[in-house]
Amino acid sequence: xxxxxxxxxxxxxxxxxxxxxxxxxxxxxxxxxxxxxxxxxxxxxxxxxxxxxxxxxxxxxxxxxxxxxxxxxxxxxxxxxxxxxxxxxxxxxxxxxxxxxxxxxxxxxxxxxxxxxxxxxxxxxxxxxxxxxxxxxxxxxxxxxxxxxxxxxxxxxxxxxxxxxxxxxxxxxxxxxxxxxxxxxxxxxxxxxxxxxxxxxxxxxxxxxxxxxxxxxxxxxxxxxxxxxxxxxxxxxxxxxxxxxxxxxxxxxxxxxxxxxxxxxxxxxxxxxxxxxxxxxxxxxxxxxxxxxxxxxxxxxxxxxxxxxxxxxxxxxxxxxxxxxxxxxxxxxxxxxxxxxxxxxxxxxxxxxxxxxxxxxxxxxxxxxxxxxxxxxxxxxxxxxxxxxxxxxxxxxxxxxxxxxxxxxxxxxxxxxxxxxxxxxxxxxxxxxxxxxxxxxxxxxxxxxxxxxxxxxxxxxxxxxxxxxxxxxxxxxxxxxxxxxxxxxxxxxxxxxxxxxxxxx
Numbered sequence: 001x002x003x004x005x006x007x008x009x010x011x012x013x014x015x016x017x018x019x020x021x022x023x024x025x026x027x028x029x030x031x032x033x034x035x036x037x038x039x040x041x042x043x044x045x046x047x048x049x050x051x052x053x054x055x056x057x058x059x060x061x062x063x064x065x066x067x068x069x070x071x072x073x074x075x076x077x078x079x080x081x082x083x084x085x086x087x088x089x090x091x092x093x094x095x096x097x098x099x100x101x102x103x104x105x106x107x108x109x110x111x112x113x114x115x116x117x118x119x120x121x122x123x124x125x126x127x128x129x130x131x132x133x134x135x136x137x138x139x140x141x142x143x144x145x146x147x148x149x150x151x152x153x154x155x156x157x158x159x160x161x162x163x164x165x166x167x168x169x170x171x172x173x174x175x176x177x178x179x180x181x182x183x184x185x186x187x188x189x190x191x192x193x194x195x196x197x198x199x200x201x202x203x204x205x206x207x208x209x210x211x212x213x214x215x216x217x218x219x220x221x222x223x224x225x226x227x228x229x230x231x232x233x234x235x236x237x238x239x240x241x242x243x244x245x246x247x248x249x250x251x252x253x254x255x256x257x258x259x260x261x262x263x264x265x266x267x268x269x270x271x272x273x274x275x276x277x278x279x280x281x282x283x284x285x286x287x288x289x290x291x292x293x294x295x296x297x298x299x300x301x302x303x304x305x306x307x308x309x310x311x312x313x314x315x316x317x318x319x320x321x322x323x324x325x326x327x328x329x330x331x332x333x334x335x336x337x338x339x340x341x342x343x344x345x346x347x348x349x350x351x352x353x354x355x356x357x358x359x360x361x362x363x364x365x366x367x368x369x370x371x372x373x374x375x376x377x378x379x380x381x382x383x384x385x386x387x388x389x390x391x392x393x394x395x396x397x398x399x400x401x402x403x404x405x406x407x408x409x410x411x412x413x414x415x416x417x418x419x420x421x422x423x424x425x426x427x428x429x430x431x432x433x434x435x436x437x438x439x440x441x442x443x444x445x446x447x448x449x450x451x452x453x454x455x456x457x458x459x460x461x462x463x464x465x466x467x468x469x470x471x472x473x474x475x476x477x478x479x480x481x482x483x484x485x486x487x488x489x490x491x492x493x494x495x496x497x498x499x500x501x502x503x504x505x
Contacts, residue, residue, distance in 0.1 A: 115180065122174045122184065130166040141172050144183035151189065154201060154211045159193050168192060175203075195277060195285060216279050222290055223276035224477040229268045229294075234333060237270060243286060246274055248333065250292040252369065252418050253315045255330045256323045257302050258294060269295040273474050288313075291474040305471050309459070320459035320467055324417060327371040327399065327451070332424060332435050335360035341447040356445035357400070357438035364405060364433035366424040370415045371399045371439075379411045385436065386428025389421050402436035403427050 037053070040046050078086065092098030126141035128134060134155070138148040152161055170191040174184035186209065190200040198214040227240045233254075237247045250272055258264060271294070275287025292315070293303040303318040315323040339359035374393035382388030385402035389409065392398045405425025415421060426433045439448045459467050 118177075118180070120176045121187065124172045124174060126170040126172060128164055128166055128168045128170070132166075134161050134164050137170060138172075141170070142174055142184055143172070143186055147183070147186055151186065151201065151209065154209060155193070155199060158199055158211060158213055159197070164191075164193065195279060195283070216281060218280070219278045221276070222474070222477060223274045223286070224271070224291075224474075224479050225274070226269055226271045226479050228266070229264055229270060230266055233264065233270055237272065242272055242274070246272065246286075246289050249289045251333050252328075253289070253304050253323055254292055254294060254302060255328045256315075257304065257317060258329065264294065265296065268297060271295060271479075273477060291471075303471070305467065305474060307459070307467055307470070309463075316459060316467065318471060320464045322458070327439070327448075328369065328417065329448075330360065331369045331371045331399075331401070331437060332360050332362050332366055333369075335362040335366070335435065337361075338434060341445075341449065354445075357402075357436050358448050360435045360437060362424045362433065362435060364424055364426065367408075367420040368401055368404065368422045368424060368435055369418045370421050371417070371437075372397075373417045374398075374415060376409050376411050376413045376415060376421070379407055379409055382428075384429035386430065387422065387425065388428075390440075391415065391421070396442045398440040400438040400440065402438070403430045403434060405433075 037046065037049055087097065088099045088102040090098065122142075124141045126137040128137045132140075135148045135152050138151060139145065143151070155161055155164075168191055170189065172186060173188045175187040177184045186201070186203070188200070188202045189209075190198065193199045196216045196218045198216060200212045200214060201209045202212065204210045225237075225240050225242055227236050230236045234247050234251060237250070238244060242250075250270075271291070272289065273291035275290055277285040277287070288306065290306050291304065293301065295301050304315040304323050305318070306313055307316050308314075309316075309322075317323055337358060338361040339355060341355060341358050343354055370391050372391075372393045374391040376389060377392040377398065378388065378390040380388065382402065385400075387404035387407060388400065388402045389404065389407065390398055390400045401422060403425055404422040404427065407422050409415060409421045424433050424435055437448055439446050439451055441451070
């Protein structure tokens with residue numbers, strides 16, 4: 001044993017505790033218990049990690065079996081009387097025996113009521129039905145017979161009661177009544193009497209109902225919509241938001257002045273003006289077609305304006321000449337010329353013969369219109385023509401329509417120009433849906449594309465001047481673009497102020 005410098009003795013073979021502790025700490029710090037079982041599978045470290053996981057799992061399972069259940073006192077089940085007493089305090093559906101609260105017997109201060117009380121005022125809405133009257137709608141809402149008659153007389157002093165359209169909502173406030181045996185009195189009432197007028201009734205201080213007229217400001221500026229013809233006038237106009245009925249009327253009227261097979265190109269522009277009203281409350285109304293134009297970019301533009309002549313509205317060209325001059329050039333909407341008049345090789349008969357009309361390709365079921373007013377001289381099956389209609393217009397002129405899918409007229413019936421007489425089909429000797437259109441003049445077939453007609457109404461004098469002024473007003477309207485739910489209203493902006501627009505002469 002030897003003494004050290006610090007005064008301690010050190011025996012040979014003896015290790016200091018501090019040295020051993022340092023070595024253990026070093027080994028523990030080097031020990032990694034976070035073994036990745038997906039790495040170095042089968043190695044010494046992997047087996048050590050697997051053993052660690054199994055040991056921890058076993059300890060957890062064993063520890064879960066150690067807790068002993070705690071003794072808890074169980075209440076005795078309720079008797080039937082106790083359950084009935086507790087039921088009002090539970091949350092339970094009525095279908096399963098739930099109640100709405102405890103029943104408390106009335107005391108001495110409780111007095112029995114003769115009947116249940118009513119609300120002092122009732123707000124209701126009555127709708128005028130198609131098979132109903134204005135008074136009937138009021139009666140259904142609870143208004144008494146005598147008061148409904150009085151209200152009808154008051155409203156009749158402002159507007160005709162029969163002019164109230166079906167679907168009109170009537171807002172009512174019914175007041176307090178003395179007993180349930182009498183109807184409630186009307187305190188206030190209001191409804192939209194017309195597009196530009198609202199009527200309201202209120203009870204005055206003397207108890208009588210007083211009528212109040214509330215005018216609604218309306219902008220009557222027409223709507224102008226224009227666009228490129230593209231793949232088809234009807235398709236492009238509908239895509240621009242023009243209603244289908246307006247598009248059909250525009251094509252029908254333009255059909256008197258334009259050959260849709262040769263006179264309209266994809267880059268041509270259409271220009272429609274439609275009657276349009278917008279109320280200050282936001283509602284809109286779309287009316288009739290007022291103006292239809294085609295800008296064909298070749299100086300041969302077409303403009304038609306609705307004008308009332310001799311008490312009848314009709315369309316006139318920019319020159320003041322009636323648009324309905326002679327026959328319609330294209331008696332079917334959305335058609336394209338597929339075969340001309342003259343000698344041709346028949347695709348089904350396999351020999352050449354005279355093609356006595358022209359063929360227009362169109363979708364099956366497309367409406368076919370009478371090219372002019374007249375009388376149906378024949379409507380039925382006609383050999384290779386299939387379903388066939390002939391219209392006699394006068395002593396020398398007739399038109400015929402073949403391969404119809406079905407008829408819309410009968411023999412002997414009188415038709416107007418533009419009236420639907422049948423629908424496109426493929427009956428008879430036909431290779432597909434189309435209209436075979438013939439014109440017979442003095443008993444002989446003539447080419448519908450070259451036949452010229454003269455005549456028609458011509459405006460003159462002061463009436464022509466008024467017509468020109470109205471045409472100028474239509475030209476000056478600002479183009480509103482697409483008519484999406486009537487949200488855009490055309491403004492009266494001169495055409496010169498619109499970039500890219502040229503003024504028609």
